[in-house]
Amino acid sequence: MKKFKIGLFPLVLLFLTACEKDINLDVKAAEPLLVVDAQIENGQPPIVVLTKSLGYFSKIDPQILANSFVRNAKVYVSNGVQTHQLKEYATPLAPGYTAYFYSNDLTSPSTAFVGEYTKTYSLRIEVDNKVYTATTFIPNNNITLDSIFTRRPPFVVDTTLRTLQLRSTDPAGLGNFGRYFTKKNSGPFLPGENSVFDDQIIDGTTFTVQLPQGIDRNNPPKADSNFFKRGDTITLKYCNIPQSTFTFWSTWEFAFQGIGNPFAQPNKVLGNISNGALGAFCGYGVQYKTIIAP
Template identity: 50%
Template sequence: MRNLLMIIVAAVISLSACEKDITVNLQQQEQSLVVEGKFESNQYPQVVLTRSLGYFSQIDTAALLASFVHKAVVTVSDSVRTMTLRETIVEIPGLGPVFAYTPDTAQPSVFKGKAGNQYTLRITADNKSYEAVTTIPLQNFHLDTIWWRRTRQGDDTLKARLWARITDAATPGNYARYFTRTNKGPFLAGLNSTLDDQVVNGTTFEIPVDAGVDKSKRVDPETNGFFNRGDTVTLKFCNIDKATYTFWRALDFAYSSNGNPFASPTKIMGNVPGAIGYWGGYAVTYKTVIIRK
């Protein structure tokens, strides 16, 4: 492997001697609608709508605020009922207050998510219509228990690793995503936050669970994944459908590969035709453990 790397480096150096400037005229792409919609069990749906930004666009607070889509018509339906979502301001970890579409809970037509049900999201924005379907699946991945183990990270003996025992139903095709909360902080997804049952179908297994990370900040490789002794840790474990799993698995991979020149190109597959993003259902289970000092 080392020899192969040396050959590649040598080739790059030799080719640099005969390089020339090339000007590429990139076409300006039309803005796309970006959808981030979730519907958790026993909760109301939440949908954030923005417009895509150009690859070379300057990203700052003003650009992000200008990207939000206002005055859209957003509805969520099950097989019987339909509720209309209204624009409001919500707090999202890592982003702060943002514009989002949520139901008016004072209205009698609103309903919360229920495991095993299918939900259709419809959006009308900028004279275009979009439709996506998701399912809040049954909890075929069952979170049995969580615990912690001491670990030594360098000279630091105050770190701990979270572990979980999970039982998977015998029916194949189960998917999950997880988040962790430390003390009173926000729930954050792990760097690799998704799980499927291709290998573990129908078994009970134990896995280490990395601490969630704020992906808007630089990750410290020395401490990433560990908790501190004395922390109170809550695991938010979510059964999800295949489309939601595929979206977040690709996004996690793209984030982890950022800056790696040898990483394979990643295509993010959403489930909202004509738009970018996803509409996902989550069947949620919570468990909490206190890591003793």
């Protein structure tokens, strides 16, 4: 009996090996899609960045990224009264590389405008014999910034570290959405890792919430080092946003956080650009507050 059991095991391995089958997937390259990163906020001109999508398995280097910008498009933004054709501008991306964006044409001031609260804006893009459209809205300051302050993070030995706290009020009635950015000292404004939220839980209340420091997603900090420090000048940029902007960034951030996780839930980023383009046209009603961490 022992000999039978020992002899059976190699036969089972042989059977399983014989059942193996090589599977070769032929992943065809998809046609590049237009990617739209467009925004307008109160007191600021519209800004539109156009690029082409890259394949999932594409090699990515600075030259490929620089070449992905879409040039010579016709881009129009309307506030319902005036329609303004945006002008293409160049800006240094890195040594030897240039980025391009579209904004107000300063040579045509009669039709140029900046964003205003409670107004709706439409975007029209004409490129490669195709037309893409979108609309957005700049809400009023429904969620107000009452105050910001800092606290020492719990269970941390370093006494110089600080967390940012926001005290705010949400008016009664569901349907208010927000997005936040932080700026440390002379650095840029960076969005939080989870930068958007709605008022399903905070509806009609005055609440206090911790806002983690905004991050550079190309160079994210370690999980235990994303704190402000004593003496930092901290500026909070809080934006009331329409639902379409909330939906885009909440699905985008969920998808971004699932990259590389084989157990992540499948997710589709939901933009508001027509004709199969990726991205969104976002509206921001902006408020600022600044403190020096004591």
